[in-house]
Amino acid sequence: MPSPNSECLPDTTTTLTAENAPVVVAVQSLTMVYKVGRVAVRAVDNVTFTVRQGEFVSIVGQSGSGKSTLLHILGGLLRPTSGSVLIDGQDLATVSDRQRTMIRRQKIGIVFQRFNLFPTLSAEGNLRLAESIRGTNGSDPAHRRELLRMLNLEHRLHHKPLELSGGEQQRVAVARALINRPKLLLADEPTGNLDSENSQTVLDMLRRLNQELQQTVILITHNPEAAAIGSRILTMRDGKIIADRPNSPQ
Ligand SMILES: Nc1ncnc2c1ncn2[C@@H]1O[C@H](COP(=O)(O)OP(=O)(O)OP(=O)(O)O)[C@@H](O)[C@H]1O
Ligand SMILES: [Mg+2]
DSSP states (O other): OOOTTGGGSOOTTSOOOTTTSOEEEEEEEEEEEEEETTEEEEEEEEEEEEEETTOEEEEEEOTTSSHHHHHHHHTTSSOOSEEEEEETTEETTTSOHHHHHHHHHHHEEEEOSSOOOOTTSOHHHHHHHHHHHHOSSOOOHHHHHHHHHHTTOGGGTTOOGGGSOHHHHHHHHHHHHHTTOOSEEEEESTTTTSOHHHHHHHHHHHHHHHHHHOOEEEEEOSOHHHHTTSSEEEEEETTEEEEEEEOOOO
């Protein structure tokens, strides 16, 4: 029988949904204009959206539509021309460069098409370096083991990047991005350099990280099959979001 106070207890059987989960990303009237000589390119044009914890958002759109620019702003790598970008409540658009770097280290993990691992360090060394650079949260051996297990990397820890397949390198890059438990994982064409089998493995792992750890993910992709693993698909064109629709992940 339920106790009289059961209504006050958190309901652990309910997973967070898009409706009740905390907001991780709140973007308001975001604009980025690049100036090249006399030409101004409005790469992101007055974009507004929010992403809640546990969402998996795929961003699609033609080449040049502003996807990477938007992701670089969300990742604190680029300061927007105007608008606000709250990541876990902190506005990346108005803080100093130093503060933005701190927020990035604490709250955001980023994966790129090129894996960007340190070539002279083993997989393990790359992870340890990330822990030591970002590590105000302190290292968490149980989390590290869980990540390595989920990404199927335990047997490759002592290999250097050149001794790993492309898929393995990208999985190390994903582990590195998540080692400090960021609120937000950003991925820009993470399967762009992979063959179809390795792409599938990396996408499956992103989906599991989202479903099993409630990791919030924003994924940029040209590939409709990759986009289809998202719970929501945003479409960009000419710097604007022209469609924002829920998706049933396949
Ligand atoms: N550093 C830069 N300086 C000037 N213009 C830029 C710069 N980076 C991007 N752009 C321009 O901004 C627009 C958006 O570029 P962005 O890289 O964000 O597009 P994208 O959607 O990621 O494209 P792709 O799918 O090819 O990666 C393009 O017109 C591009 O030429
Ligand atoms: Mg791009």
